[in-house]
Amino acid sequence: MVSHEFKCIFIHIPKCAGTSIESALGHLDGYQGRNGQDHRSIRLMAKPRLSLRALTSKARLLDIARSVRHQRRSDMNPKNKITVSDEQYKNYFKFTFVRNPWARAYSMYKNVIRDEAHKRTFGIEGDMSFKDFMHAFAGKGMLRPQTYWIKDDNGDISLDYVGRFENLEADFKEACQRMGAQHIELPHKIKGDGEDYRQYYDEETRQLVSRIYKDEIDYFGYTF
Template sequence: MIVSHKHKFIFLKTKKTAGTAIEAALSELCGPEDVITPYREESESDRKGLPPQNYRIEHPLKPKRSLWRRLMRRPERYYHQTVGFYEHMPAERVRAYVGEDVWRDYYKFAFDRNPWDRQVSWYLYKTKSKRTRPSFEQFMSSRRRAYVDNHEIYMPGGELSVDFLGRYEHLEEDLNKALEAAGVKERISVPKVNVTPNKDGARDYRSYFSPELRALVADWYAPEIKLLGYDF
């Protein structure tokens, strides 16, 4: 996620919506005081702008490192809440850290994606290192493993907390709409980074779903489906 004091915008990063590519593009606009959270080391080489910066903070609401991690001298990884700002940070925590004045005055945006398509992308990502990939049905049998909590990032408590919610399907167009609304004059392009390999080739996402799994996704992600009007 990014907090740009230079341009007065906040980008909330959701999952499987090209968030890393968006960050790579936005980091080229950022200034030295802006917050840029890290992402996976193997993707950092694709970042053309400023590197991760200003994400380690002290704040009374920031979770503390566990005692066993401190005793074992385990490093704080980029996604740990104990560092301060982190990549898939929900709106209410960002709001608490930046304060009401910044939250009110800055332009806030996020992205989401057709939940059925996103679910297949999540499955391919979460199982990409498996020697034998479980079936999609097996993967979906565990909500804890399969659920993607995107709407909790930008809709805490069911209330939309951003000024603009773009669509993955119109990624570059919507990103530039958001930046224009934030007052950024420069148009930017979005690079292709952190793309999950699809071992199934060009298989359509719809082919993964039984009627039961289709209904399950509709139930899990009813808030974003209702908000953005997605259908199967």
């Protein structure tokens, strides 16, 4: 999401508290639908440089396809179309939040399986086990690796700040201080349901996450 008020660009990785952060920054004000969140990658926030890599990368092409689909939605939050100039992109505070990939995957499963609209989007009929869900959807769509959202066309992560879901309140406070918005607070504290995600993993599924999300596990130092 882009906020000209706070001069920031927030990259909303699914299931990393992004909805609460967007709400705190006013992105969801006045919007009543289900599709208010802005999941644009950092690549869609910047104008592509005229290089073969930038214009033909798989990630950039996926971005464009997804953007076209969402632009056609009649219920999309109009704030998801806000853009920045080259100068604004250079000067705005760019940040994101990441999460333990094993915890994020199980959180996504719970969110999908308890909501009929989400199940339809994923093409799920009836019940589906977590193991089957991961074999079907790991590394795809909203469960793409977190680095998909935050790597630029050169494959670099050059954000000003990367907070962690596991330290949400303190890290969000730090981000707000850096962008000069100390008065902003999260709308509610995210506590989850107290479940230990590890109890839902067998060895095969644990290794599946280790393999598909190896890049972010190595980069951010996450462990099971």
